[in-house]
Every structure is written in structure tokens, then in C-alpha cells.
Amino acid sequence: MITTHDLYTMKQNKEKITMLTAYDYPSAKQAEAAGVDTILVGDSLGMTVLGYQSTVEVTLDDMIHHAKAVRRGAPDTYVVVDMPFGSYHVSREEAVQNAIRLYQESGANAVKLEGRHIEEFIPVLVAAGVPVVGHLGLTPQSVGITGFKMQAGTKEDALELLEAVEVLEALGAVMVIVEAIPSDLAEKVSEKVDIPIIGIGAGVYTDGQVLVYHDVLKYGTDFAPKFVKQYGDFDTVGIEGIKQYVKEVKDASFPSDETTYKKKVFIDDENNS
Numbered sequence: 001m002i003t004t005h006d007l008y009t010m011k012q013n014k015e016k017i018t019m020l021t022a023y024d025y026p027s028a029k030q031a032e033a034a035g036v037d038t039i040l041v042g043d044s045l046g047m048t049v050l051g052y053q054s055t056v057e058v059t060l061d062d063m064i065h066h067a068k069a070v071r072r073g074a075p076d077t078y079v080v081v082d083m084p085f086g087s088y089h090v091s092r093e094e095a096v097q098n099a100i101r102l103y104q105e106s107g108a109n110a111v112k113l114e115g116r117h118i119e120e121f122i123p124v125l126v127a128a129g130v131p132v133v134g135h136l137g138l139t140p141q142s143v144g145i146t147g148f149k150m151q152a153g154t155k156e157d158a159l160e161l162l163e164a165v166e167v168l169e170a171l172g173a174v175m176v177i178v179e180a181i182p183s184d185l186a187e188k189v190s191e192k193v194d195i196p197i198i199g200i201g202a203g204v205y206t207d208g209q210v211l212v213y214h215d216v217l218k219y220g221t222d223f224a225p226k227f228v229k230q231y232g233d234f235d236t237v238g239i240e241g242i243k244q245y246v247k248e249v250k251d252a253s254f255p256s257d258e259t260t261y262k263k264k265v266f267i268d269d270e271n272n273s
């Protein structure tokens, strides 16, 4: 398995880091089999697998539940798990407690938190031995304030984001995700710090890329943001397969002989009657 240190080395060697979300055992197995460097158990699971409108409804227990399944499916892959909405905002004590619980119970390699206000407890987590990943730019837990749109589009906001990344690095964060920001800003950010910068909707110059499993494979998603590329079509494969199953049950061509236990246990009864 890749270590946090390997991620730095990959950045130094200009080897792009791949990250894909996964939320359960089969998606994690696929991600590991396909050779992704890192898996993110994103709170996007609220939308992709639980059908919520946003990530706001996702709980700490949800994250632990899904992350444990991912760990079982991808025992040899570096796994990052999201801290959900509200689990690190009430107080420093609660944030630290929740992060430690998530790290310990999920078996993930690092925990991810959105925004800047996380600065005050990162050193506590780092001191406790918990690798922390930041997430700046579009932070979906704040969608009620920001909307789902590009962030840091002015020079002032861009400089603020740049500074925030440097602060996160100084505090001991091991990696930062930047979402939906201009490509030239993402490039500057990636050059400025030694920790890997993973982009989503941030152009090609970041140290790596992350996408959502269900977006990549077109699986139950209603729309794709500008920055998504679809590499497969699970919806079509799945619906066509299910249609065929329904048809064969209706016309009694399933189950056929090959899928039937043909041992005759009532044959004697019938002969005797």
C-alpha cells in the first residue's frame, strides 16, 4: 500500500496521483483492481448512493459504515475518508473526538475536512497521529452559501486560497483537494507547496485528479458537472441487463435447465400414487 510519504515522492517525481471515490465493497474492489493510487470515501455518498440532495444530511455513522466496507474491498489502497457536515464545527473538542473516532473505526489512512476554519484543530489531530487532508475551493458542505459553482474567480479570492493552502501545509496537512477553481490558480497552488494537491474541476496542472465513481461510470447520476468525464455507462449496462431478466422471467425462459436443481425428490410419491 502507498504511504503518505509515497504521495510526496510521487509529487516530487511528477507522477500524477490518481484518486477515485468509492463507497462500498464492490466499488472499492474495482478501484483497487484498476490500480488507483488512493480512494476517497467522499460524503458525496449522500447523493450518489443515498439519494440525498446534498452532503448536508450525511452523518458520522454513515461515513464509518461506508468506509469500513471500502476498507474491506480495498485492503491495500490508501483510503481517505470525509468528515461529514457538522461533525467538526461545534467545538474543537468535538471535532477532534469525531476525527479520531472516524479514523480509528473506519480503518482509513487519512481524514478529510473542508474549509479553512479547520486550522485550529489540525495540529491536535496531527499530534494524535491522524493524517489530515484539506479541501478548498468549492466545498459542497457549504453549498447553501456558495452554490455549486466555480470558486476563487477573483484575484483576491485566489490569493486567499493560495494562502489557505500554505497554512494547511504549515499546520501538518498531508494533502489538499481543490475543487472547481481556475486552472491557473490550481497550478500556482501546486507549485507553491510540497504536499500533493489533488484537483477536481481544477485543470491538468495539479499533482493528481479525483473524480466521483458514479460520475466516471455514469451510474445513477442525473447530471454531470462540467469537469466530469464519463468513462463507462453502468446505467445502460444495468438497465439492459435487468430488462432482459424481467423478460426471461415473464416468458419462463429463466430459470432454464442450467440454473435449476433437477434432482427428483417426489418421483417415488408420484409412482406410488
Ligand code: KIV
Pocket: 021, 040, 041, 042, 043, 044, 045, 082, 135, 177, 179, 200, 210, 212
Ligand atoms: O465527497 C466527495 O466526493 C469529495 C470529492 C468531490 C473531492 O469530496
Ligand code: NA
Pocket: 042, 043, 044, 055, 082, 140
Ligand atoms: Na466530500
